[in-house]
Amino acid sequence: MTMAPARATGTGHQAQPQPEPTTGRTRPGLYPWAMAAAIAVAVCGAALSLNGVLRGWNWFWPAMTTVLAVAFTQAALRSLRAQPLLVTAGGFVALAAVLTLTFFRSSSFLWVVPTGATLPELDRLVRRASETVLSETAPVAPNAGIVMVVCAVLGLAAILVDALAVPLGMPAVSGTGLLALLVVPAMIKPQSVGVWSFIATATGYLLILGCSQWFAPDGRLQGGSARSPGLVRRAALTGAVALAAALVLPLGIPGFDSGTFPQGSRLNPWGSATGLNPMITLGNSLRAPDGSGRITYATTSSTPLYLRSVTVDTFDGDSWGPDDRTASRVPLDGRIDPGYAVLADEQVRLVTAIDAGSFTSPYLPVPYAPETVRGLGGQWTWDPATLSIKGTDTTTRRQEYLVTSAVPKLSSALLAQSTGPARGIPDIFTRIPGDVPDIVKTTAQTVAGAAATPFQKAMAIQKYLRSSEFTYSLQSPVQGGYDGNGLSVLADFLQQKSGYCIHYASAMAVMARLEGIPSRIAVGYAPGRLTGATVTVAGQGALPEYEADARDAHAWPELYFQGLGWVPFEPTPSRGVVPDYATEASVPSAPDSLGNNDGLVPDTAPAPTPTPSTTAQAVPGTGSSSTGGGPELMPWLIGAAGVAALVLLAATPHLVRAGTRSRRLRPKRPEQAVPLAWNEIRDLGTDYGLPAAASETPRAYSARFRETLLGEPGGMDQDAHDAVASLTSAFEHHRYGRPDDGGTQSAGSAQGGSLRTNTAGADIAAGVTAVEASLRANATMPRRLAAAWLPPSVTRRLGLLLRKPFRAAGRAMRTARHPVVRFRSGSGTSAMRVAAGRPDTHDGGRGAGGR
Numbered sequence: 001m002t003m004a005p006a007r008a009t010g011t012g013h014q015a016q017p018q019p020e021p022t023t024g025r026t027r028p029g030l031y032p033w034a035m036a037a038a039i040a041v042a043v044c045g046a047a048l049s050l051n052g053v054l055r056g057w058n059w060f061w062p063a064m065t066t067v068l069a070v071a072f073t074q075a076a077l078r079s080l081r082a083q084p085l086l087v088t089a090g091g092f093v094a095l096a097a098v099l100t101l102t103f104f105r106s107s108s109f110l111w112v113v114p115t116g117a118t119l120p121e122l123d124r125l126v127r128r129a130s131e132t133v134l135s136e137t138a139p140v141a142p143n144a145g146i147v148m149v150v151c152a153v154l155g156l157a158a159i160l161v162d163a164l165a166v167p168l169g170m171p172a173v174s175g176t177g178l179l180a181l182l183v184v185p186a187m188i189k190p191q192s193v194g195v196w197s198f199i200a201t202a203t204g205y206l207l208i209l210g211c212s213q214w215f216a217p218d219g220r221l222q223g224g225s226a227r228s229p230g231l232v233r234r235a236a237l238t239g240a241v242a243l244a245a246a247l248v249l250p251l252g253i254p255g256f257d258s259g260t261f262p263q264g265s266r267l268n269p270w271g272s273a274t275g276l277n278p279m280i281t282l283g284n285s286l287r288a289p290d291g292s293g294r295i296t297y298a299t300t301s302s303t304p305l306y307l308r309s310v311t312v313d314t315f316d317g318d319s320w321g322p323d324d325r326t327a328s329r330v331p332l333d334g335r336i337d338p339g340y341a342v343l344a345d346e347q348v349r350l351v352t353a354i355d356a357g358s359f360t361s362p363y364l365p366v367p368y369a370p371e372t373v374r375g376l377g378g379q380w381t382w383d384p385a386t387l388s389i390k391g392t393d394t395t396t397r398r399q400e401y402l403v404t405s406a407v408p409k410l411s412s413a414l415l416a417q418s419t420g421p422a423r424g425i426p427d428i429f430t431r432i433p434g435d436v437p438d439i440v441k442t443t444a445q446t447v448a449g450a451a452a453t454p455f456q457k458a459m460a461i462q463k464y465l466r467s468s469e470f471t472y473s474l475q476s477p478v479q480g481g482y483d484g485n486g487l488s489v490l491a492d493f494l495q496q497k498s499g500y501c502i503h504y505a506s507a508m509a510v511m512a513r514l515e516g517i518p519s520r521i522a523v524g525y526a527p528g529r530l531t532g533a534t535v536t537v538a539g540q541g542a543l544p545e546y547e548a549d550a551r552d553a554h555a556w557p558e559l560y561f562q563g564l565g566w567v568p569f570e571p572t573p574s575r576g577v578v579p580d581y582a583t584e585a586s587v588p589s590a591p592d593s594l595g596n597n598d599g600l601v602p603d604t605a606p607a608p609t610p611t612p613s614t615t616a617q618a619v620p621g622t623g624s625s626s627t628g629g630g631p632e633l634m635p636w637l638i639g640a641a642g643v644a645a646l647v648l649l650a651a652t653p654h655l656v657r658a659g660t661r662s663r664r665l666r667p668k669r670p671e672q673a674v675p676l677a678w679n680e681i682r683d684l685g686t687d688y689g690l691p692a693a694a695s696e697t698p699r700a701y702s703a704r705f706r707e708t709l710l711g712e713p714g715g716m717d718q719d720a721h722d723a724v725a726s727l728t729s730a731f732e733h734h735r736y737g738r739p740d741d742g743g744t745q746s747a748g749s750a751q752g753g754s755l756r757t758n759t760a761g762a763d764i765a766a767g768v769t770a771v772e773a774s775l776r777a778n779a780t781m782p783r784r785l786a787a788a789w790l791p792p793s794v795t796r797r798l799g800l801l802l803r804k805p806f807r808a809a810g811r812a813m814r815t816a817r818h819p820v821v822r823f824r825s826g827s828g829t830s831a832m833r834v835a836a837g838r839p840d841t842h843d844g845g846r847g848a849g850g851r
Contacts, residue, residue, distance in 0.1 A: 031078075031211065032074075032075040032076075032078035032079045033072075033075050033079070034211045035075065035162070035165065035166060035208065035211045035212075036071040036072050036074060036075035036162075037071075037207070038204055038207035038208045038210070038211050039071050039158055039161050039162055039165070039204070039208060040067050040068050040071045040072075040158070040204075041200065041203060041204035041207055042161065042178055042200075042201055042203075042204025042205050042207070042208060043067045043071075043154055043157050043158045043161065043178070043181070043204070044063075044064050044067055044154075044200070044204075045197060045199075045200025045201040045202075045203065045204050046157075046178050046181035046182055046197065046200075046201045046204075047060065047063050047064070047067070047150075047154055047181065048060075048194070048196060048197035048200055048201075049181070049182055049185040049186075049193045049194055049197035049198075049201075050150065050184070050185055051194075051197075052185065052194075053140070053184060053185050054140060054142045054146065054147075054150070055140065055142060056142060058142055059142040059146075059147045059150060062102050062147060062151055063147070063150055063151050063154050065098065065102070066095065066098050066099065066102070066151040066152075066154055066155045067154050067155060067158050069094050069095075069097070069098040069155075070091050070094050070095050070098070070155045070158045070159060071158050071162065073090055073091060073093075073094035074087050074088070074090060074091045074094070074159075074162055077090045078166070084166070084167035087162075087166075087167070088159060088162075088163055088167070091155075091158070091159040091162065092159065094155075095152070095155040095156070095159070096114065097112040097113075098112075098151075098155070099148065099151060099152060099155070100112050100113065100114050100118065102148075102151065103121075103125065103144060103147075103148045103151075104118045104121050104122065107121055124145075125144055125145040125148050125149075126145065126148075126149070127145070128143055128144065128145030128146070129143075129145035129146045129148065129149040130145075153181075154181070157177050157178070157180070157181055160174075160177040161174045161177045161178065161208070164176075164177065165208050165211075165212060169797075170652075170656060171208050171209050171211075171212035172209065172655070172656075172659065173652060173656075174205070174208055175205050176648075178201050178204070178205060181201075182197075182198075182201065185197075293357075293358060293359045293360070293549055293550045293553075294357050294358060294359070294547060294548070294549040295307065295354065295355065295356055295357055295359050295365060295525065295528075295547065295548050295549070296354075296355045296357065296531065296545055296546065296547045297352055297353060297354040297355070297528075297545070297546055297547075297548075298352070298353045298534070298535035298537060298543035298544065298545045298546070299350055299351070299352040299353075299367070299543060299544075299546070300350050300351045300352070300540055300543060301350050301352070301367075303527065303577075304527035304528050304529065304530075304546045304548075305350070305352065305367045305527060305546075306367065306368070306522075306524060306525065306526060306527060306554075306556070306568065306576070307354075307365040307366065307367060307524045307525040307548060308365065308366060308367070308368045308388075308522045308523075308524040309361060309363045309364070309365040309388075309523055309524040309525075310361075310363040310388050310390075310522075310523050310524070311383075311386035311387075311388050311520050311521070311522050311523070311558070312520065312521045312523060313385075313386065313428055313429055313520035313521070314428060325383055325385060328383070328384060328385070329381035329382065329383055329384075329390070330381060330382055330383075330384060331379070331380075331381055332373060332376070332380040332381055332382050332389060334372075335371060335372055336369075336370050336371055336372065336373075336382055336387060337384070338369055338387060338565060339384050339385070340424060340565060341563070342408050342563070342564065342565050343563040343564070344408030344409060344410070344414065344563075344564060345409075346408070346409040347406045347407070347408060347409065348406065348407050348408070348409050349371075349404065349405070349406045350367060350404070350405050350406075351402065351403070351404050351537065351539075351540055352366075352367050352402070352403045352404075352405065353400075353401075353402050353403075353535055353537050353543070354366070354400070354401055354402075354403060355399075355400045356396040356397065356398065356399045356400070356401075357398070358397065358398075359396050359397065360395050360396060360397040361395060361396050362390050362391045362395055362396075363388060363389065363390050363396070364376075364380065364388075364389040364390070364391070364396055364399075364401075365396065365524050365525060366389060366403045366405065367403060367405040368387070368405065368407065368522070368566075368568070369387055369405055369406060369407055369565070369566075370382075370387060370389065370403050370404070370405050371404045371405060371406055372403070372404045373389065373401055373402070373403050374401060374402045375400060375401040375402050376399060376401045377394065377399060378391055378392075378393055378394030379391065379392040379393050379394065380392065380394075385426060385428075386520070402537070407565075408564055408565065410564065410567060410579070410581040411580075411581050412455070412581045412582075412583075414564065414581075415455040415561060415564065415567065415581055416453055416455050416456070418453070418454060418455065418561040418562050418563055418564055419453050419454070420562050421516070421562070422517075422518050422560050422561075422562050423562060425518045425560055429518040429519065429520055429560065430513055430516075430518050431513070432510075432513050432514060436510070436514070437490070437491040439491050439494050439495065440490055440491060440494065440507075440510060440511065440514070441514060443464075443494055443511065444461070444510075444511035444514040444515055445514075447460050447461055447464045447511070448460040448461050448511065448515050449515070451515075454515075454516070454517045454559070454561060455561065457512070457515045457517060458508075458512060458517060458559050458569060458582075459582065461507075461508050461511050461512060461515075461571065462508060462569050462570070462571045462582060465504050465507060465508060465571040465572075465573075466570075466571060466572075466573045466578075469497050470497045470498065470504075470573060471497065471498045471573070472498075472499075472500060472572065472573050472574045472575060473498045473499060473500065474500050476496060476498035476499060489503070489506075490503070490506055490507055490510060493506075493507060494507065500572070500575075501554050501555045501556065501572045501575055501576075502555045504571040504572040504573075505521045505555040505556050505557045505571065505572065506521065506555075507571070508557040508569065508571045509521050509557045512557065512559050517559050517560070518559065518560035519557055519558065519559050519560070520557070520558050520566070521555055521556070521557055521558070522555065522556055522557075522558050522568065523554075523555050524553075524554065525548040525552045525553060525554060526548070526552045526553075526554035526556075526575060526576045526577075527546075527548075527552075527576065527577055528546040528547050528548030528549075528552055529546060529547060529548075530544055530545070530546055531545045531546065531547050532545075533545040554572075554575065554576060556568055556569065556570055556571075556572070556576060557569050557571065567581075569582050570582065650789065651789070653789065653790050653791055653794045653795060654788060654789050654790075654791070656794050657683075657687075657791045657793065657794050660680075660683070660794075661680060661768075663676075664676040664677060664679060664680045665677070665680065665764070665765040665768060666765070673764050674727070674730045674731055674734045674764070675731065675734060675735075677727055677731075677764045677765075677767075677768055678698070678727060678728075678731040680768050681705070681724065681727060681768065681771065682701070683791075683793035684768075684771060684772055684775060684793075685701075685705050685709065686791075686792050686793040686796065687786075687787035687791045687792055687793050688709055688775045688779055688783060688787055689709075689783060690704065690705060690708055690709055691792070691796075698728055698731055698732055698735070699728060699732065702724055702725065702728035705724060706721050706724050706725070709775055709778070710724070710771075710774055710775075710778070711778065717774045717778070719767075719770040719774075720770050720771045720773070720774035720775075722767075723766075723767030723768070723770050723771050724767075724771060726767065727764065727767060727768075775787075
């Protein structure tokens with residue numbers, strides 16, 4: 001074994017390793033805490049923008065507590081020199097602990113350790129949050145479920161930003177995590193993110209960049225300790241791009257009313273939302289004082305009509321929702337058939353001309369039950385199970401159309417005769433979730449259990465909900481935290497006995513199913529009011545005009561009766577109009593002589609349906625489609641946003657590499673110009689397929705670099721050869737030469753190069769640029785593309801950072817299996833591996849006494 005000779009300690013001319021210059025940074029112990037504070041400021045600043053998505057400020061304090069707990073737990077672990085993987089794991093543990101302390105204290109161990117009893121509570125809050133997200137529009141009431149989700153998301157964002165800024169060494173990219181938090185309020189709130197929230201977020205982001213530059217421990221960043229002069233400029237540019245995206249993105253998405261998000265018009269760049277959410281979010285529409293989403297209609301009916309937009313019939317216990325049944329929908333190009341026989345003696349047929357105006361929804365508002373619809377623009381389909389009409393490539397905005405509808409003329413006596421079970425009805429209309437609260441079951445049994453017929457049961461439920469025990473209120477559900485439509489909300493409603501239409505409709509529909517009556521909920525507009533104008537409809541003459549807007553948004557239950565079809569009821573007090581057949585007058589009892597709906601079969605066939613005149617569609621504008629153009633553009637805009645995000649992700653290595661090169665070629669400290677430039681040469685070699693070996697000297701690597709990558713000297717590559725040779729000589733002098741007082745010792749004289757450290761800034765940058773140009777000119781196209789957009793110098797360094805904690809864990813496991821016993825002797829320290837429980841066999845086979 002050859003030992004390297006010891007270096008003399010004298011002061012002669014023998015080369016001495018020159019110590020690395022001090023960086024002037026604050027001691028490393030301050031770095032974790034400074035970075036944690038910066039991350040907390042940035043994430044909490046982004047959270048400020050959620051005001052307006054969530055109502056009030058009570059949610060902010062638990063959210064801020066969560067972020068602080070996560071950020072400073074990671075700082076504490078990092079200050080103890082824990083491995084990066086353990087630091088991130090500690091962040092997750094801290095997040096779980098603070099969420100348990102805040103939301104599940106009663107079911108936890110020592111207030112911070114979840115137990116088995118915590119899981120049901122977690123499930124309940126997640127369901128409540130799901131109900132809020134699906135069935136509310138901003139601003140939503142900050143109930144416990146949605147606040148827990150917000151705290152969890154902000155805590156995860158703090159962990160993500162920390163991981164990007166510290167162990168992965170990409171502080172600039174950490175802004176993507178903050179931008180993700182700003183996207184939601186930017187799209188939902190009319191005022192977008194808000195000035196103060198953006199300022200707070202940008203301040204935190206700049207602090208993250210500053211901490212990464214000024215306080216990071218040695219080796220944390222590429223390029224050593226040099227601080228880039230363009231840091232503030234790049235940060236300002238990044239902030240400007242983020243602000244522009246936050247402001248422009250809502251303008252590019254006219255509404256989640258088609259395509260990937262068929263949730264109704266929840267967004268509108270030209271004003272407030274003017275549609276009805278099919279998830280029956282009506283509270284905000286009813287609370288809207290401006291009366292947006294105005295619809296006008298003229299009808300042959302002597303009274304204003306209910307306009308039915310969509311039917312929600314799927315109920316899984318968490319919420320009611322529409323089932324579009326896309327596979328079974330029928331194109332709207334002829335007569336609409338309800339699919340079941342209506343055996344009433346008389347039909348009530350109406351002609352209604354509708355102008356949807358600014359109402360924006362994929363679902364078409366029509367009187368029930370539609371038979372024909374004329375004058376629509378675009379492609380439309382209808383659902384045979386519910387008769388709801390939906391656009392496939394357009395919305396209701398600016399549509400004008402003519403509807404003919406027919407319903408049986410009902411009476412309480414006729415409904416009382418329907419005593420048999422419903423036949424031929426899909427089970428989706430009778431399905432009951434398995435976790436119905438006891439209060440719902442008990443109330444249904446108490447109110448309607450003694451009734452003899454389905455109609456009597458329905459009337460008993462409606463009478464109970466319209467009784468003086470219940471009050472109509474738009475604010476009580478918000479204040480009580482049960483503004484939704486799930487079973488948990490329904491239980492709260494039956495306890496508080498105060499709410500608005502969705503609560504009454506949901507209660508009657510669920511209790512009807514419990515009593516064996518098929519049910520569903522219709523969403524649309526309650527009967528409107530006269531405008532004082534008239535509309536001339538060809539074949540019908542001048543008809544009075546009615547109007548309805550967001551303040552008339554309504555939900556009501558529909559119950560199925562054999563032989564009569566779907567029958568609407570009105571359980572909401574002080575809203576809508578109670579039909580004549582459902583008034584609280586004496587309800588006739590079921591006659592003993594009639595069973596299984598026999599009395600509903602008429603002596604003669606129903607009267608034929610009159611066919612509307614072909615001239616009856618002469619409503620102004622019915623022949624054109626005027627949808628505002630927004631929904632057609634939305635798929636393209638969403639696709640463009642996705643492509644832009646992918647491009648940004650693909651360009652990240654390129655941006656990181658460009659930032660590193662910029663810092664190295666424009667150092668603030670002249671004495672660092674040479675080592676930083678040498679690092680850049682090594683990275684260029686790595687990018688173009690010639691990485692430096694760990695044991696290779698600078699001179700050996702320089703020779704191999706010039707011979708392999710630049711080829712023979714001369715011609716267009718001569719400047720590159722001279723630059724590498726001069727920089728190698730300068731780096732050797734910097735690393736091994738005698739320290740120079742002025743730091744301006746001539747470099748490269750041995751090679752005749754042009755690099756001199758008294759003009760190091762310009763000369764070195766020009767030399768590295770010449771080397772890069774030569775490499776690019778001599779490389780193949782795949783190599784040039786890889787070096788530019790997926791540089792190995794970046795990807796390998798990232799891989800090493802990610803593998804480091806796993807290597808440490810592997811060494812720990814090997815040490816545990818084969819402990820090392822160290823002993824000190826006069827000649828130094830030796831080590832011996834001891835296999836536990838076995839004799840030493842590493843003695844050349846001589847055994848214990850074979851010496």
